[in-house]
Amino acid sequence: MNRSDADRDAADFELKSTAFRREREAAWKELDSLVTRIERRGLKKLDSHEAARLPVLYRSAVSSLSVARAISLDRNLREYLETLTARAYLCVYSNQRFVFAVLREFFKTRFPAAVHRVGGLVALSGGIVLLGVATAFALTMRDMDRYDSFVPAAMSGGRTPASTTESLRNVLYSSQASLDGLTLFASYLFTNNSKVGILCFAVGFAAGAPTVVLLFFNGLGLGAMLALYASRGMGLEFLAWVAGHGVTELLAVVLCGAAGLALGRAMLFPGRASRVDRLAETGRATAPILIGSVLMLLLAAFIEGYLRQLVPSMSFRWLLAAVTGAFWIWYFVAVGGANRETATPMMAPVERRPWN
Amino acid sequence: MELIRGKLCPVVTPESLELDFEIGSASDRIVAFALDLFLIALLLVVSAIAGMVLIGSASPAIAGAAVLVALFVIRQGYFLFFELRNSGTTPGKRNQGLRVVARDGGPLTGEMIVARNLLRDVEFFLPITVLFSPASLLPGGGGLIALVGILWLLIFLLFPWFNRYRMRCGDLIAGTVVIRQPSAKLLPDVAVFASPTGSAAASRAKFDFTAEQLSHYGIRELEVLEDLFRRLDSGRAPPEIMAPVCEKICRKIQWGDPPQDADALVFLREFYRAQRGHLERRLLFGARKEHKSHVTTEE
Numbered sequence: 062m063n064r065s066d067a068d069r070d071a072a073d074f075e076l077k078s079t080a081f082r083r084e085r086e087a088a089w090k091e092l093d094s095l096v097t098r099i100e101r102r103g104l105k106k107l108d109s110h111e112a113a114r115l116p117v118l119y120r121s122a123v124s125s126l127s128v129a130r131a132i133s134l135d136r137n138l139r140e141y142l143e144t145l146t147a148r149a150y151l152c153v154y155s156n157q158r159f160v161f162a163v164l165r166e167f168f169k170t171r172f173p174a175a176v177h178r179v180g181g182l183v184a185l186s187g188g189i190v191l192l193g194v195a196t197a198f199a200l201t202m203r204d205m206d207r208y209d210s211f212v213p214a215a216m217s218g219g220r221t222p223a224s225t226t227e228s229l230r231n232v233l234y235s236s237q238a239s240l241d242g243l244t245l246f247a248s249y250l251f252t253n254n255s256k257v258g259i260l261c262f263a264v265g266f267a268a269g270a271p272t273v274v275l276l277f278f279n280g281l282g283l284g285a286m287l288a289l290y291a292s293r294g295m296g297l298e299f300l301a302w303v304a305g306h307g308v309t310e311l312l313a314v315v316l317c318g319a320a321g322l323a324l325g326r327a328m329l330f331p332g333r334a335s336r337v338d339r340l341a342e343t344g345r346a347t348a349p350i351l352i353g354s355v356l357m358l359l360l361a362a363f364i365e366g367y368l369r370q371l372v373p374s375m376s377f378r379w380l381l382a383a384v385t386g387a388f389w390i391w392y393f394v395a396v397g398g399a400n401r402e403t404a405t406p407m408m409a410p411v412e413r414r415p416w417n
Numbered sequence: 418m419e420l421i422r423g424k425l426c427p428v429v430t431p432e433s434l435e436l437d438f439e440i441g442s443a444s445d446r447i448v449a450f451a452l453d454l455f456l457i458a459l460l461l462v463v464s465a466i467a468g469m470v471l472i473g474s475a476s477p478a479i480a481g482a483a484v485l486v487a488l489f490v491i492r493q494g495y496f497l498f499f500e501l502r503n504s505g506t507t508p509g510k511r512n513q514g515l516r517v518v519a520r521d522g523g524p525l526t527g528e529m530i531v532a533r534n535l536l537r538d539v540e541f542f543l544p545i546t547v548l549f550s551p552a553s554l555l556p557g558g559g560g561l562i563a564l565v566g567i568l569w570l571l572i573f574l575l576f577p578w579f580n581r582y583r584m585r586c587g588d589l590i591a592g593t594v595v596i597r598q599p600s601a602k603l604l605p606d607v608a609v610f611a612s613p614t615g616s617a618a619a620s621r622a623k624f625d626f627t628a629e630q631l632s633h634y635g636i637r638e639l640e641v642l643e644d645l646f647r648r649l650d651s652g653r654a655p656p657e658i659m660a661p662v663c664e665k666i667c668r669k670i671q672w673g674d675p676p677q678d679a680d681a682l683v684f685l686r687e688f689y690r691a692q693r694g695h696l697e698r699r700l701l702f703g704a705r706k707e708h709k710s711h712v713t714t715e716e
Contacts, residue, residue: 076608076694089603100598103503123432132701134693136640137604137647144599147436151516154430154524155504163527248482252489256538259493263539266590324590337580341520341592348528348591351535 078133085125089142092118092149099152119149170400172353175346177397179319182326186318189273190311193280194287201288211285220286226293233295233302251362254310255355258317262324262351266340269325276318283307301375304382310361312389313354320347320354426582426594429522438596440583441515446595452509453495460491492542496534501527505593514598520582521592529591536587544570607646608690623680624687630670631695635708639696642689659685 075083095115098106107115126142133139176183197211205222212221220229257279264271283303290299323343331339364381425437468484499507505517505525517533519525547566577583582594645662648654660681666688667675676684696706 076690076697078693078697079606079608082606086603093603120432123430123434126434132697134636134639134697134700135606135608136643137601138606141601141603143436144601146434147438147599150430150436151504151518248485252485255489255493259535259538260543263536266586337589338592340590344532344590345526345528345592348531348535352531 078129078135078138081128081133082135082138085121088118088121089125089145092122093145096145096148096152100148104152104155115149116153119146119153122146122149167349167352169396171349173393173397174400175349175397176316176319176353176393177401178346179323179350182319182322183315183393186272186276186322187315189276189318190280190315193277194284195280196277197281197284198288198291199284201285202292205289205292208285208289211281220289222289226295229290229293230295230298233298248362250365251359254314254358254361258314258354258358259351261314261317262321262347265321265324266328267325268328269322272318272321272325276315279314283311298375301378301382305378305385306361306365306381308382308386308389309357309364313357313361316350316354316357320350323347424581424583426520426596428518428520428594431522438518438594438599441513441595441597443577443583445513445515445597446583449507449509449513449515452512453507456508457491457495460495461488464488464491493534493538496537497530500530500534505530506598510595514600515595516598517588517593518596519592520594525593529593531591533587533591533593536585536590540573540576540586541570544573604647605650607643607650607686608693610686624676624684624691626670626688626691626695628695630672631692633669633709634692634696635706635711636696637708639689639692642685642692646686646689656682 091114095107095111095118099115104112122142122145126139126146129139129142201207201211208222257275261272261275264275287296287299287303290296324340324347327339327343328336334342364385424440426440428436428438430436464487465484468480468487471480471483496507500517503511506515510516517525517530519529544566548563548570573586577585580589582588584594588594642662645654645658649656649659660675663681663685664675666685667673675681699706
């Protein structure tokens with residue numbers, strides 16, 4: 062019979078893949094039990110010795126998997142190693158950090174840097190809002206009947222061309238109802254504005270067009286109301302009333318709009334990367350802007366609901382607007398510019414990945 | 418059967434190892450989302466009740482404001498909180514064995530989680546609101562606006578079926594993908610078995626196979642045989658099915674008379690070991706014989 066010696070040896074003695082498994086199996090089992098515990102109770106429950114073992118065992122599993130793919134035809138073994146490595150990978154590369162450190166990093170670098178990187182789009186987004194303001198102002202000044210089509214009844218709060226000048230003035234100066242009423246009003250404003258901001262961002266991927274429309278519409282309401290007050294000779298007073306919180310509030314909406322426009326830009330002009338990659342990268346780079354903006358809106362609602370109405374003096378309102386305005390400019394231009402490099406670049410070439 | 422897995426998504430880890438994750442199926446994701454929605458609704462009801470109790474006792478306006486903010490925080494924060502805290506799982510996802518991972522193979526960052534969950538608002542909550550109260554989108558809007566809501570909802574709901582990795586818009590923007598939490602058990606090695614004489618596995622074999630006899634089958638047939646042994650060992654297949662398999666193999670490799678009864682099982686086990694040894698050795702030399710009609714260059 063023509064029988065090869067090698068085959069006879071293989072039949073008589075242990076297979077290489079079996080020997081491989083015998084040598085490595087203890088480490089796999091140890092990793093398996095560690096990973097199972099992390100999946101159930103989280104990374105923090107490991108003691109220091111176990112936490113130190115995890116990356117070591119993970120790397121050894123990675124190498125075991127490479128070897129198994131090359132030499133073993135035991136399908137169950139290969140599948141087990143694939144899943145074990147994948148589970149360990151998810152544990153090793155999970156992102157569990159201290160809340161305080163995350164917050165500090167966010168306010169010190171991430172948020173201002175993310176805004177600074179889309180500086181041009183912030184200007185564009187702000188321009189669209191101003192265009193909306195100017196359009197509505199000009200149109201309403203010519204014909205007060207147009208006011209109702211720019212300002213929905215729900216938002217006007219009784220301030221319509223039909224109102225008397227006296228009642229319009231009252232809105233600006235009365236310390237209004239009681240403090241209790243203001244609390245409710247402030248939280249309504251906050252949730253409402255946040256929804257608008259989030260929407261401005263989220264619809265951005267449709268080439269940015271819906272974002273432009275939303276920003277423009279936001280400007281329309283303000284412009285029409287400004288026209289109403291201007292026609293009664295209270296234009297400056299109204300501006301002071303709005304500016305106290307409006308600087309923060311409008312800026313937050315404008316920032317959300319800029320994030321939405323960035324998504325639109327990624328969709329329209331992906332550059333050398335694929336659209337999917339560019340969108341993903343832009344979405345990640347602009348996400349901090351959204352979080353920051355929602356917090357800014359919270360601040361704006363606080364100013365609007367409490368500070369402004371408690372002190373009904375024009376000069377205080379201008380001062381408030383100037384201080385918040387100066388602060389945001391410093392924060393985004395100086396702090397953001399200084400940290401720009403630490404954040405991941407947005408238009409860097411994207412490496413091609415196997416799913417493209 | 419273990420052979421059947423869902424669609425795969427390759428993820429390259431920082432160690433340059435390519436791992437294939439199974440994409441979370443649409444049905445599992447819908448169930449997970451429904452579970453999460455149920456929990457959100459539960460939280461909303463609880464906070465509303467707490468608010469009412471507070472309104473009865475303390476200052477009503479402050480309680481009202483607190484409820485308003487709580488509703489916003491619960492709706493926006495539920496997914497954010499759980500996905501951040503449990504690295505990509507929510508209670509619903511965990512129940513269905515799903516998990517969010519980064520498509521680029523790196524760690525799942527906070528930005529990704531924020532981005533994918535902000536989009537959820539536009540994809541689901543907003544069109545639902547429009548559907549139930551069309552006036553919220555356009556004052557005085559009626560049936561036509563509700564229709565817009567339905568269309569809007571449909572576009573986003575169907576979106577995952579138009580890309581390979583079942584990504585919804587939020588996943589697309591965030592660079593994430595929802596996968597099935599991997600799980601597999603390590604079973605005993607089929608090539609290790611007690612020989613009929615009762616001695617250890619490495620004892621001399623009862624049957625000898627020539628290189629010619631081992632050159633017929635490929636990896637696929639080997640894995641089918643492995644599967645057969647696993648089903649036999651776990652009691653999912655009766656021992657009688659081994660005899661016809663044994664006869665078929667004997668015919669293919671021109672063994673002569675097939676071994677009978679107890680010998681058939683011994684024959685099959687030893688054939689499996691010899692065949693695996695043979696194919697693994699060929700594999701080391703770069704000749705991967707995928708299946709029986711696959712001809713490798715060296716043959």
